[in-house]
Amino acid sequence: MKALLFIAGRALQGLIVMVGVSLIVFFALFLTGDPAAVMMPPEASRAEIEVFRHAMGYDDPILVQYLRFVGGVLSGEFGRSLRFQRPAIELLFERLPATALLAMAALLWSSLLGFLLGTIAAVRQNSAIDFVIRVISLLGQAIPVFWLALLLIIVFSLNLRWLPSGGIGTAQQLVLPSLALGAYYFSAITRLVRASLIEVLGENYIRTARAKGISNWRIVVHHALRNALIPVITVQGMYFASLLGGALITEIIFAWPGIGRLAVDSIQTKDFPVVQAVVLFAAFTFVVMNFLVDVAYVFLNPRIRL
């Protein structure tokens, strides 16, 4: 019963967040100016702009527009893209597979390598190899993705000619963007695994295990890592959720046809319905992921309840 109440409470919180996001998404775009004037070509006369404004419903009271917007969203209707003249939600789902593929590739390599290096660093704490791993993971988080992406293109596409500079379709084309996108997560996961493993390795039950004469690696793999994983997996859930919202810079530089690029193009051209759909989708994925993680806690660690 307590668990059910907890879950219901979290669901309600998620709902409140979504209402807040919808308000911000809707009003923020209107704060930046007049959509009708921007969408028409520079040569359009004032009269033509007015006709367009009326046709799009931009001359209705703002509250009416908001309610119409929310009503539409609830029935899965985000309006039509002004630029593509197609339903915004259709454009979003069309680009979701590309974004998901990139997100999974980036998360996969960064997790595997992050776990490995994080574990090595924790076990060999304060050694030379720990120092090297710490520097690498610090760099990975400090280097801006746009710089890393361009560097990868210049080195691997332009100079070595090993890999294509962009586009989608082949496995080779996935390498550079997932490297650029995953660098940050790789560093974050390395650091997190290292920190949480060091913490667990200091626990009493590990000392007990050592006292029983169990080998060092067996302790790490069978006893410590399992407990150190909980915070890491939580964080990965959030990373994946945020990656599904689109990787803005990576997708632009590598001409990757995902949600991030759709978002940037839509913001630049003031394609209101698409921007709204993308932001709401990103927020929704995040809220749902957060909710699932919370629910998972109930089962994974009963102490977290309440």
Place this chain on the structure above:
Amino acid sequence: MKHIRVLFLAVAGLLTPLSAASAQESEITIGRAVSTTALDPGFLREAATIVDNIFDTLVMRGEDMKLVAGLAESWKPLDDTTWEFKLRKGVKFHNGEDFDAEAVKFTIDRIIDPAANAPTLSYIRTVSGVEVVDPYTVRIKTDGPDPLLPTRMSRYPTYVVPPKYVKEVGNDEFARKPVGTGPYEFVEFVPDQHVVLQANADYWRGTPSIGMVTWRAIPDGTARVTALLTGEADFIESVPVDLVPIIEQSPDADLVLVKNGGLTVYLGLVMKEAPLDDLKVRQALDAAIDRKSIVDNILRGMATVKGTQVGPADFGYLDIPPTPYDPAKARQLLAEAGHPDGFSIKMQSTHRYMKDSEVAQAIAQQFGDVGVKVEQEVLDWSVYTQDVPRKGPIFMLGWGSTQTLDADAAVYAIMRSGEPYSTADVPELDSLLDESRKIVDPEARKKVLEEIQKVAAETVPLLTLYQEDALYGKAKDVEFAGRPDARIPVYDIKLTR
């Protein structure tokens, strides 16, 4: 063994369709900075670069930018408000539909229909109706004298579309799978990735030499240049000025520089506000800018300093020398205007034009040198278009006439008071601008257009800076010199491989 292989190859050769074999020899990949959203010329909200290759207009521009016969063989004005076009016979759309007068009427009617809300309406705003005289004669009526009608019939909203197909599939589907009469047929369109076209073997001007065209969207400048240098693309648009040396030094690629192929960048002045309402102040600011130094040092010479907004290739162009750099005179004019110690003013710019931030910074410094303190504001384009031209009071904007190659497009919208992008307020200019739109006789019109430029130079409603060059990159085996109207007609590109 050898015989078997030969036999196998021969059979394989028979099985491969001939067109595919020839297409393979001549493919071209063109890298563009922007993604394509739709391909319906009448409802386009972006540059028509790709649809230019799928459709034809009644009137076309040859490589020398003169108007030449397109789908119309000839045209003439019948009276002040009626133009008659004689159409080419035997032309078919890619789907087999016949091109005729009904198709022309359908094409224009679907745009001027107020219910259609066509975003391209402004380009043919003066057209009031189309009358079919016989299957190969149409009369286009305008609601007043319109000297530019033949030019309008060369622009993308008037690309002739097939009536039966459009009615059958609807506008939305048509925008995804366009059918035209042009040199290239539509094959595939994957949003944010590519558009693929193949040669129309029955094209009325002759079969195109390049079989397949792939237009790839590569938004990042460095990635675009890399794609060119590695052979992933054969031709790219919009080369960033900073990356020009990389292309120039490459053994695999060349820079294509189209002089005066870009926009003319100017500083707009909100003339209604003090102190910009004072002619002497405007003249002082004009003299305070060292245009030559900006073009030479910041833009690496890839622009031309200008004294008029009109392009040298435009009808009505008058060669007005750029205002000389003269800080002493600027200071003197400011003193005469009652600002011996200068004043403070805000200047807005955006990220849209070649090295615009650096240029704005240099100008702010040059204004500072004569005592005018500039508060700079750099805004994202999507926000900028909201502010411009209402705020300013000084703002940087690029304006072009490369699509029409007529002085009207270069000046009317930014100098006629009351137009959405104009902050000018000179009654003498207004009356000249309005007069120019009513004259059909080319010689008389040319005189008025020249007069407009003279008056603009005297009254300084804005500060013309320079006209950008258009920069493309091409592989060594691509032959294309670029065009002042910024089109990329693949029909005119030759491959030497």
